[in-house]
Amino acid sequence: EAGVVQSPRYKIIEKKQPVAFWCNPISGHNTLYWYLQNLGQGPELLIRYENEEAVDDSQLPKDRFSAERLKGVDSTLKIQPAELGDSAVYLCASSLDGPVSYNEQFFGPGTRLTVL
Amino acid sequence: DQQVKQNSPSLSVQEGRISILNCDYTNSMFDYFLWYKKYPAEGPTFLISISSIKDKNEDGRFTVFLNKSAKHLSLHIVPSQPGDSAVYFCAAPHRTDKLIFGTGTRLQVFP
Numbered sequence: 001e002a003g004v005v006q007s008p009r010y011k012i013i014e015k016k017q018p019v020a021f022w023c024n025p026i027s028g029h030n031t032l033y034w035y036l037q038n039l040g041q042g043p044e045l046l047i048r049y050e051n052e053e054a055v056d057d058s059q060l061p062k063d064r065f066s067a068e069r070l071k072g073v074d075s076t077l078k079i080q081p082a083e084l085g086d087s088a089v090y091l092c093a094s095s096l097d098g099p100v101s102y103n104e105q106f107f108g109p110g111t112r113l114t115v116l
Numbered sequence: 117d118q119q120v121k122q123n124s125p126s127l128s129v130q131e132g133r134i135s136i137l138n139c140d141y142t143n144s145m146f147d148y149f150l151w152y153k154k155y156p157a158e159g160p161t162f163l164i165s166i167s168s169i170k171d172k173n174e175d176g177r178f179t180v181f182l183n184k185s186a187k188h189l190s191l192h193i194v195p196s197q198p199g200d201s202a203v204y205f206c207a208a209p210h211r212t213d214k215l216i217f218g219t220g221t222r223l224q225v226f227p
Contacts, residue, residue, distance in 0.1 A: 004159070009157075031213075040125070040219065040220075041219050041220075042120075042205050042207070042217025042218050042219050042220055043160065043205075043215070043217050044217070045214050045215065048213065048214065056213075056214060091159055091160075093159070104162050105162070105215065106159075106161075106162075107159030107160045107161065108159050109157060109158050109159050110157075110158075110159055
């Protein structure tokens with residue numbers, strides 16, 4: 001069974017440019033997460049989806065970040081415009097419904113973004 | 117406010133010896149804890165967990181200990197193997213679903 005798929009794996013852009021990341025979760029996983037991981041830090045949740053509904057986006061910087069999960073499967077995370085401080089790894093994870101104590105979160109390999 | 121803390125950024129252990137990775141937390145509402153392992157260029161993968169109703173959980177070479185009064189948990193790996201070299205994250209779910217991660221400890225197991 002395929003795991004969580006993310007693309008691209010690496011992205012280098014100049015500041016003020018837009019960028020988008022794509023995630024395909026594990027089949028049957030209704031819950032999808034986007035995490036941000038800065039260098040030397042642990043992942044931090046940006047947004048969580050239950051099917052196509054964003055149920056926790058409190059940590060998403062809404063002035064420049066947006067996300068969508070139109071059909072409750074694939075998801076796209078966008079930054080426009082990108083800033084130097086956005087350089088980080090963007091991780092996507094998915095799980096079955098319910099609390100994490102019962103349903104493991106499976107992570108994709110991440111997209112490493114470098115903003116020049 | 118760092119609710120989950122891993123104060124040792126790195127640890128170096130000889131193959132065959134015990135590796136002990138530590139984690140402290142500040143939120144007394146946390147009742148479940150997880151350890152994730154991360155290799156370079158890969159996403160974190162779940163390793164082992166423990167509920168607050170237990171003080172120990174063992175899975176093969178990996179054992180997690182929980183000391184609730186001290187708000188401290190530790191991951192023991194014995195015997196350590198070179199393939200265990202990775203970054204280890206301690207995490208706790210906030211309000212059942214949002215994982216709060218520590219900053220990670222990089223373990224290096226040398227021959």
